[in-house]
Amino acid sequence: MATWLVTGADGVLGRDLVTMLRAVRERVIPVTRAVLDLTDRNAVEAAVTTIARIGARGGSIVVNLDTWADVDAAEVDEGGARAVNVLGVANLARACARGDLRLIHLSTSYVHDGGSAEPYTEDDPVAPATAYGRTMAAGECAVLEELPDTGVVLRTGWLYGEYGRSFVRTLVAAAAEREYVDVIDDQWGQPTWTLDVADRIVDIGRSAGMSGILHAVNSGATTWFGLARAVFAELGLDPERVRPISAGQLPRIVPRPARSVMSQERWTRFGLAPLRPWREALRAAAPSVLGVE
Secondary structure (H helix, E strand, O other): OOEEEEEOOOOOOHHHHHHHHHHOOOEEEEEOOOOOOOOOHHHHHHHHHHHHHHOOOOOEEEEEOOOOOOHHHHHHOHHHHHHHHHHHHHHHHHHHHHHOOEEEEEEEHHHOOOOOOOOEOOOOOOOOOOHHHHHHHHHHHHHHHHOOOOEEEEEEOOEEOOOOOOHHHHHHHHHHHOOOEEEEOOOEEOOEEHHHHHHHHHHHHHOOOOOEEEEOOOEOOEEHHHHHHHHHHHOOOOHHHEEEEOHHHOOOOOOOOOEOOEOOHHHHHHOOOOOOEHHHHHHHHHHHHHOOO
16 A cells, blocks of 8 residues: 655645545545645655655655646746745655655646647647746656656646536536626637546556656547537536637636647556546536536
């Protein structure tokens, strides 16, 4: 039985991962930012040392889900985002390197600018267009430099789940309150169920030899508008109540990438299939996420 330290355990993905690890009888120590501040190097060293001692027989794995993920706020306060997404990650990676622990670090499709017509591969060079993307790309570098053989950078995007805030859960509330919902139809991505990502994290933790960059997104792609129509269909509502708009009609501090679409080619190297299609995942998620019987 391995010992898992999960940071950011109170987030949309963290809660699913902790629940899953307990269900498969792994020893898990969940921590939130209030408990473990990754920017505090001494605190990080102490936490990793403790985990290494507890897991001395069965092995220890650290999963970092603690990120500054507010894209607009990062643009206003890039220093604050850098503290969490770069300094904090570097502290964790160095501590894992010293203790010979594996690290699985959550990252994002926003390390790319979204200008490619083709899905981004794991080997494509990064080109972030936002402060959030820049800090996340720098955090990736910290992991790969400190842990070239035992560090995993797991990129994902458009997450939704049973817990926390997400576009899908916001849409459920909007469907109950409004006759029509206007949704962006010129930004593409891959809606991804947190439970599928959590399951893949467990696979990584239990498989020796995985390292480098991996993409954990449900297969296929759609727009926010396409996702919204699918959610309405799962709710048994008329998808025609969802109306398309352009991104320019929804003012934001930071424009989002036009195409946050990633391939999943590298999974086959480790004997694993890409994550299932996004529409299939949404249907499976409907009872817990949408409240559909």
